[in-house]
Amino acid sequence: MNTRKIKVIKFIVCVIFIFNSIILIADANVKKTYEAYIGGRLVGYTDDKKEFKQIYGEINNEINQRLGIDLVQDKKVKFKVNKDNIDKSSEKSIKKNIKKAINDEVNAKEININDKNYGIVLNEDEAKDVLKDFIIQNVNKFNINLDSTIDTEIKGDIKYLDVKVPVSKINDIDEIVNNMVNDKNIKVKVKVKEEKEVTIEPKTKIKRDDSMYIGKITVKEGEKGSKKVNSEVTYCNGKKINENIISEYVLKEPKDRIEYRGSKTPIGAKVTFLKYPTRGRYITSKFGSRWGRKHNGIDIAGNTGDPVTAAFNGIIKEAGVVSGYGNMIKIKHENGLETLYGHLSSIKVKKGQKIKEGEVIGAVGSTGRSTGPHLHFELRSNGVPINPEAYIKK
Structure with a gap:
């Protein structure tokens, strides 16, 4: 063999050696993924055999510790190179599949x-x-x-x-x-001890003041107090269903709110204190003698259905049909005062009901002894009819 041929052969061998070395190096740098089997069952894919065996051992130990006996024995673990480039399984997935591979009944x-x-x-x-x-x-x-x-x-x-x-x-x-x-x-019931600071609202005391006319009110505001409350509270799924107070301790006493209410009668002083009982302000018949008889109130013009309102705060004393008056309402006020509303087309209150000035109590009508729709309105003091005109606010 001549020298030239020998050199060619050596060159080819060197090229093959270098090429194989490159392949080996490249292969070494690519991390292999393995199929992991337990008892012949595929449980996942891993790139670290040691890590997989550690997970498997931890699961066995966990189960045996929970059982209190050494029931679960290590099954044979096998690995095969994954040729399909399937990604590594998550640790959660591997653990789940390992448990499925353990078929021991307990x-x-x-x-x-x-x-x-x-x-x-x-x-x-x-x-x-x-x-x-x-x-x-x-x-x-x-x-x-x-x-x-x-x-x-x-x-x-x-x-x-x-x-x-x-x-x-x-x-x-x-x-x-x-x-x-x-x-x-x-449903979960939970009983707990609770300690909290609670506001004590001031009480309201009513005091009569004979220097002011009825209907006048002045207020002296009170002050809030506070107390420490110890209680046992029961919750069901977070909702309070019961509270039993064990003890209370006042931290600050409240000061009462005092409401001074006028008690002086306006009758005689001709102080206006009544609100017009209907929107019509035209008086068609005044208080006093009329057709040879005494007219105990005033007649105020209106249309059937017009609202009638309370002229002053009070309590409904009567509400119903009364001879001559037709549908009638009588309101009891302070100091023996009463107001009366007659000939109504409808009544919207009941006997014993508390009423405030300006609240609707009925509607204008022409029931009873009446010549047309209007409101008959009276003011009485201790049962005696008084001319209401002097006491109605203009």
Whole structure:
């Protein structure tokens, strides 16, 4: 073989060596993804065998610790190179699939409330832990102070049913608790101690003042007080349903609001204190002698249905049909004063009803002994009719 051929062969060998080296280096820099199998079952994809085995070991330990016995044994783990470039599985997905691959059956407890299954745990202690955690989360959800809690109660029929299921059917405690917290059908009663400062509103005292005419009022405002209140409060799903006050301590005494009411009669002094009882202000018949008889009031012109209002604050003494007056209302005021409203087309109040000046009590009409629609209006003092014109505000 001549020298030239030898050089060509050496060159080709060098090129092949360099090319293979490049491929090996590139392959080394690409992280492989593996298919992970447990007991022949594909549970996910990983790029770290050691990490996968660690997760698998942690799940086994967790289940065995919850069981209290070494029931779950390590199953054979196998890895195959993933040739389809499938992405690495999430840790959550791997854990879920590992549990599905563990087929060992165990005796467990189903948490059943009001005939609804809320999850399966390994034993009754775990079931009780679920309910404790649920109550704590429920209390926190409604911003109730856990330190002040006296008593808690889940309302309903709570049962722990015996079941035999594969390990994969066992639920995480946190998962069950979260499902229960979001279920509005579960009612939780919580009794707590509460201490709060409460405002004491001032009382109103009524005092008569004979220097002022009736209808006049002056007020001396009071001052609010405060007290410390200790109570036991019961909530159901965050809504207050009962409060039992244990003790109260006054921090600041309130000062009464005093309302001075005039008690001086305006009769004789001719002080105006009555409001016009209807919008018509034209008087068609005055107080005094009329057609050989005494007219005990005044007649005010109006149309049928016009509103009739109370001329002064008082209490309805009579409301009904009275001979001559037709539909009639009589209002009792202070100091023996009364006002009377006759010939009404309708009555809108009842006997014993409190009424304020300006409130509608009936409507203008022509019932009883009447020649046309109008309001017959009277003012009486201790039963004696008085001319109301001098006492009506203009």
